[in-house]
Amino acid sequence: MTARLTRVRRSGQVLALGGLVAAAGCAPSMTLQQEAELGQQYAAEINRELPIVQDAQVSSYVNELGTSIVNRVDQRGLRYTFYVVNSEAVNAFAVPGGYIYVNRGLIERATNASEFAGVLAHEIAHVVERHSAEQLQRAQNANLMASVVYGVLLGREPSGVEQVGLQVGGSAYFASYSRSAEREADMEAVDYLVRSGYHPGGLTTFFRKLLDERERRPAAVEQWFSTHPLTEDRITEVEQRIAQVPSSSLRNLRRDTDAYQQFRRRVSQLSPPPR
Ligand code: ZN
Numbered sequence: 001m002t003a004r005l006t007r008v009r010r011s012g013q014v015l016a017l018g019g020l021v022a023a024a025g026c027a028p029s030m031t032l033q034q035e036a037e038l039g040q041q042y043a044a045e046i047n048r049e050l051p052i053v054q055d056a057q058v059s060s061y062v063n064e065l066g067t068s069i070v071n072r073v074d075q076r077g078l079r080y081t082f083y084v085v086n087s088e089a090v091n092a093f094a095v096p097g098g099y100i101y102v103n104r105g106l107i108e109r110a111t112n113a114s115e116f117a118g119v120l121a122h123e124i125a126h127v128v129e130r131h132s133a134e135q136l137q138r139a140q141n142a143n144l145m146a147s148v149v150y151g152v153l154l155g156r157e158p159s160g161v162e163q164v165g166l167q168v169g170g171s172a173y174f175a176s177y178s179r180s181a182e183r184e185a186d187m188e189a190v191d192y193l194v195r196s197g198y199h200p201g202g203l204t205t206f207f208r209k210l211l212d213e214r215e216r217r218p219a220a221v222e223q224w225f226s227t228h229p230l231t232e233d234r235i236t237e238v239e240q241r242i243a244q245v246p247s248s249s250l251r252n253l254r255r256d257t258d259a260y261q262q263f264r265r266r267v268s269q270l271s272p273p274p275r
Helices: 018-026 032-049 056-073 104-109 113-128 131-138 142-153 163-167 169-175 179-196 201-216 218-227 232-243 247-251 258-268
Strands: 007-010 013-016 081-085 092-095 099-103
Touching: 032 092, 032 099, 056 081, 056 113, 056 179, 056 258, 081 104, 092 113, 099 104, 099 113, 104 113, 104 201, 104 258, 113 131, 113 179, 113 201, 113 258, 131 179, 179 201, 179 232, 201 218, 201 232
Parallel strands: 081 099
Antiparallel strands: 007 013, 092 099
16 A cells, blocks of 8 residues: 655644545555554654654563553554653554554553553554544545544644644544444453453553542643543443453452553653653
8 A cells, every 4th residue: 555645734834644544545444454554654754743752761661561462462463563752741542553652641640550551451452443443444535634633632723833732633633532432442451451461450540540630630631531531431331341350360460560660760750841
């Protein structure tokens, strides 16, 4: 597949990938290889736009943890790549083809390994279940892409000073799933965590933390809530799923690891996010 990236300039801003989406829209159904190629091109654009953390220790930890989950749940031969984004906004998102991004602000709030593994497992499930590949196929042209991105992120067309907002616009598109896709990713994540040796309770403790923070400091977690419809119901459903896991299986699952705490310390020492 030779989808070419096109750039649409508006108000001095760059919005990429119209051509990519248009190309995807023509295909009746995307093969895994097409999905991987599209994902790779999209990831290359995102990596140019977002402040990706280059620290070797940080990227090796997130890739080792992520890959250890992937190896137990995805046998299709996709090669996943995990990135940490130097942004205070709480967010995580998955691009088709196995490119997964987690913001620094999320890592600061995920205080133990099972919470962080829970977020990765949820994003991996979006890739395994091809939620974002399906979204790409539904998008028929660049204008739709642009309106979805601006709509999700800003609720309107961007002004000249919204560079930072636009940088995360593409990610907002991929992180914005239907309620049923979110539920499916949660249910899968519980299963993935058990198979990977992490306690799935990390998902619910993390979600609750975000709900609590929304009460106190809504701006800090706004991006997460705009792209991940998170409600008390959703947490209850995850709890119900966990209740179906035999307690003999839950007993030996990890809540935390030294490696995660080292990773988190390292992230906290990174230079401040760019303004
Ligand atoms: Zn999700």
